[in-house]
Amino acid sequence: MRFIMKRDYYQDIRLFKYRSTFFWYLALVIGCFLAPTVLDDYFISQLTFICMYSVATVGLMLLTGYTGQVSMGHAAFFGIGAFTSAILSSKGVPFVLALPAAGLLAGVVGIFIGLPALRLSGLYLAIATMGFGFIVEEILVRWESLTHGNMGMMVDPPSIGPLLFESETSYYYLTLVILTLTILAARNILRSPTGRAMIAIRDSEVAAQAMGISMAKYKTTAFAISAFFTGVAGSLYAHKLTFINPESFTIFVSIEFLAMIIVGGLGSIHGAVFGAAFIIFLPQLIIMTKDYMPKYLADQTGLDPVLYGLMIILFILFEPLGIYGRWRKTRFYFEMFPLYKKDTFRREKKYFKAERH
Amino acid sequence: MELFNEILQTILSGVSIGCIYGLVALGFVLIFKATEIINFAQGEMMVLGAFIALTLINVLGFPYWIALLLTTVLLGLFGMLLERTVLRSLIGEPVFAIVMLTIGLGYFVRSSVSMVPGWGTDTHGFRTPFTDRVVRYGELVLSWEQLAIILMTGALILILFAFFRFTRIGVAMRAASQNQLAAAYMGISVNRVFSLTWTISAALGGFAGVLLSPITFVHMNMGFIGLKAFPAAVLGGFGSIPGAIVGGLIIGITESLAGVYLPVGWKDIAAYIILILVLIIRPQGLFGIQEKKKV
Amino acid sequence: MSFFEAQQISISFGGLMALNGVSFEVNKGEVFSIIGPNGAGKTTIFNCINRYYDLDEGSFIFKDKDISKVRPHVVADLGISRTFQNIELFKNTTAIDNLLLGRHRHRRSNLFTEALFSPFVQRQEIDSREKAEEVIDFLDLQAYRDQMVAGLPFGVQKTVELGRALAMEPELLLLDEPSSGMNMEEIEDLAFWITDIKEELGITILMVEHNMRLVKEISDRVLALNFGVVLTQGDPKGVLGHPEVMQAYLGDEGVSITG
Incomplete structure (x- = not known):
């Protein structure tokens, strides 16, 4: 069993609790940077997608996993980010400005969506954000003078000064750096008053207000941060695909983001990244297992969504804490070996816990 | 006079589609009242219902009315099965997780439908007693298909009303939706109420699917109409049975009018614009009552 | 001017008067207890101070400032x-x-x-x-x-x-039934903590409490409430021995409630 000899309060606010943790993360970052030397272009491109989607899921995790506000319209922020970046780039604005601009515009829209959220709770908010998603999608389709509607827009690969991010490897590094910065910022916010206030709102709004936490301020802040990150991810997405149209930002993308954070494990940044990785690799896994399936089944176009739906169902039924929860349990098992008790993580049986009465 | 007729015609087609929204919304509302969950797979119940009716009529040669009845019953059984196998174990889990589960169920059901031989991803249709028949009233021409939807929805609502008003189990269901704990103390089996709620709501979905089939045809994606039923349910306050129907009618009529008199694109988002406006002005919906947690 | 004051506060829920013209004053540095049978409206007072409910009439004055219209989180910012x-x-x-x-x-x-x-x-x-x-x-x-x-x-x-x-x-601490659900030793600790909070930290305490012994031991003043109306207020002994208070708790039989 590890323990820390605490001599200083600073030890409580460090990013890494144990020195060994720091080295493991360092190893992970170095590993990520060396990945292109051993992996082929296709694989690197998949990793790029994971980094890109992770930026968005970290954003959604802050809102849904930490603040408890379910958004079924995050594809809209993703789309706003993508189109802002695409339009600015087509007007000759450099990428270093277009990327934050995409995030900022999404963030500002996020504030406006956060305002009605003050009066809505739980599922009403989910439905309202879903409606918002549909409206934004329709605007992207109809505002043809700006977005070219369903024709879509071509986007150039980004460049910063003399650096051109055109090859798979260079773009991978770009997204990796942005993901790292995103995670650092999210972690920093979470160990500061704002992050704690967000968690407080999730766990008890009444008590949060009694502690002096302004609902108006922190709910809109959570929406803004979340939308900002998702907008940045949208910008990365646009420059990666080099072609976007409104069909890429439908309700299904919003649901995919939600699936990612659920599968990864709600309420943890690890979960956001794990979930994105899992969902990106899922089609790969399906293709790999197709050889072992009956031919009739393997040829079905509906196979992917069936397995996708099934996976969501199974995760919620059997592993509600997601991949990160599974990971923690496994780690705990080895730390406590051979004293591990099967019931340590057993769910408390809750019954009829209605919030209404 | 011609303009008047045109408007009337538009409104009437809005009413008939609004009835469908209302029926789907009713499915949401019943489940929400009983369990505080929104069932995102409600639209898929329609898909399943429509395809079952399609098979019954086109392949097995059943008459329309029998097929309608049989589909409703089958879907009810499906709902009951779903509750027993999947949803019951999740009582007390975070609502959002269960909602996500129903989204997963939606994906699963919809895509499974496309894998069934003979159903697939194609668009199908079946003959009903109303196909190609119209009613003329002066200048006004109404299709029987639309009228049938309106009449049958009306009849169904009367049946439901009587069920909740006069039957023991109906009253028990209302009681359980008010206060589960108190209902349990009074000897109502809350598990049975849940099970019945899912049964009724799935059956409603199937019924709506069969009704809708002549208008949109039978297709694996016809369930997306369920997404429009959310605004209807919210408009009605998400806890009120008449509210759901009125909400559905409002959405249906607005959409229909927007389709004729507003620029292209408005029709598809009219429902959501109304939704967001209502939520901003009156978050508890038109018929809802605001409830506060006790601290 | 008193430290904290409730002026003629009233609130009703669907026709039921939960609080009806309740007034009291809390002085700086004292422990002020509110007692009353279930449903007397004690917790409702706290929920109104916290702006969880809107008062129908009356107001709360905290350090010469009307706090009955501020936004909920401001109450905490002011030190409650x-x-x-x-x-x-x-x-x-x-x-x-x-x-x-x-x-x-x-x-x-x-x-x-x-x-x-x-x-x-x-x-x-x-x-x-x-x-x-x-x-x-x-x-x-x-x-x-x-x-x-x-x-x-x-x-x-x-x-x-x-x-x-x-x-x-905080400057004013509202305790809503601090002893409920606690065991004997925990209540003993609590009694000392509350006294320490008052004396060492100099925090004024407004408390709703059912445990009459605790109320009697640590309160400076007590207010008794029934059906949203003030029965009496004053020093602990006088209030707990007040015939109307005993009647509210125990019905007509006059038995001492401090046991």
Whole structure:
């Protein structure tokens, strides 16, 4: 069993609790940077997608996993980010400005969506954000003078000064750096008053207000941060695909983001990244297992969504804490070996816990 | 006079589609009242219902009315099965997780439908007693298909009303939706109420699917109409049975009018614009009552 | 001018008068208890102070400022903190995080400095922790510091909630049935803590309580409430022995309620 000899309060606010943790993360970052030397272009491109989607899921995790506000319209922020970046780039604005601009515009829209959220709770908010998603999608389709509607827009690969991010490897590094910065910022916010206030709102709004936490301020802040990150991810997405149209930002993308954070494990940044990785690799896994399936089944176009739906169902039924929860349990098992008790993580049986009465 | 007729015609087609929204919304509302969950797979119940009716009529040669009845019953059984196998174990889990589960169920059901031989991803249709028949009233021409939807929805609502008003189990269901704990103390089996709620709501979905089939045809994606039923349910306050129907009618009529008199694109988002406006002005919906947690 | 004052407050829920023209004054540095049978409207007073409910009539005056119209979080910003009858902790966080949330009103950082975790934010975090550790020492919560609140015993959760309210460094502390659900020893500790909070920390306490012994031991003044109406107020002995109070609790048989 590890323990820390605490001599200083600073030890409580460090990013890494144990020195060994720091080295493991360092190893992970170095590993990520060396990945292109051993992996082929296709694989690197998949990793790029994971980094890109992770930026968005970290954003959604802050809102849904930490603040408890379910958004079924995050594809809209993703789309706003993508189109802002695409339009600015087509007007000759450099990428270093277009990327934050995409995030900022999404963030500002996020504030406006956060305002009605003050009066809505739980599922009403989910439905309202879903409606918002549909409206934004329709605007992207109809505002043809700006977005070219369903024709879509071509986007150039980004460049910063003399650096051109055109090859798979260079773009991978770009997204990796942005993901790292995103995670650092999210972690920093979470160990500061704002992050704690967000968690407080999730766990008890009444008590949060009694502690002096302004609902108006922190709910809109959570929406803004979340939308900002998702907008940045949208910008990365646009420059990666080099072609976007409104069909890429439908309700299904919003649901995919939600699936990612659920599968990864709600309420943890690890979960956001794990979930994105899992969902990106899922089609790969399906293709790999197709050889072992009956031919009739393997040829079905509906196979992917069936397995996708099934996976969501199974995760919620059997592993509600997601991949990160599974990971923690496994780690705990080895730390406590051979004293591990099967019931340590057993769910408390809750019954009829209605919030209404 | 011609303009008047045109408007009337538009409104009437809005009413008939609004009835469908209302029926789907009713499915949401019943489940929400009983369990505080929104069932995102409600639209898929329609898909399943429509395809079952399609098979019954086109392949097995059943008459329309029998097929309608049989589909409703089958879907009810499906709902009951779903509750027993999947949803019951999740009582007390975070609502959002269960909602996500129903989204997963939606994906699963919809895509499974496309894998069934003979159903697939194609668009199908079946003959009903109303196909190609119209009613003329002066200048006004109404299709029987639309009228049938309106009449049958009306009849169904009367049946439901009587069920909740006069039957023991109906009253028990209302009681359980008010206060589960108190209902349990009074000897109502809350598990049975849940099970019945899912049964009724799935059956409603199937019924709506069969009704809708002549208008949109039978297709694996016809369930997306369920997404429009959310605004209807919210408009009605998400806890009120008449509210759901009125909400559905409002959405249906607005959409229909927007389709004729507003620029292209408005029709598809009219429902959501109304939704967001209502939520901003009156978050508890038109018929809802605001409830506060006790601290 | 008194420290905290309720002026003719009234509120009704669907025709039921929960509070009807209730007035009282709390002086700085005293323990003021509100007693009354179930449904008398005691907790409703707290919920109104916290702006969870809107008053129909009347107002609360805190340090010469009308606080009955401010937004809910402002009440805490002004220095009024509270605990809840049925525990409203932030369940999925640790005890220390709950205490740190009590420090919220003292923060000076903003989102941007926090995202960078600048030296200023670090300094502020360390200060918050020092303060939280003081509260932990005061309430003997050391053993539970890093544990998830959801898994703690009920009595400890109540103590953590008291700690969270104290970490805020309030001027007025509202305690909603602090002893309910606690065992004998915990109540004994509580009685000492409340006295210490009053005497050492100089915090004024407004308390709703059912345990008459506790009320009698630690209150400076007591107010008795029934069906939203004030029965009587004054020193503990006089109020607890008041015939109307006894009647409200016990019906017509005149039995001493302090046992």
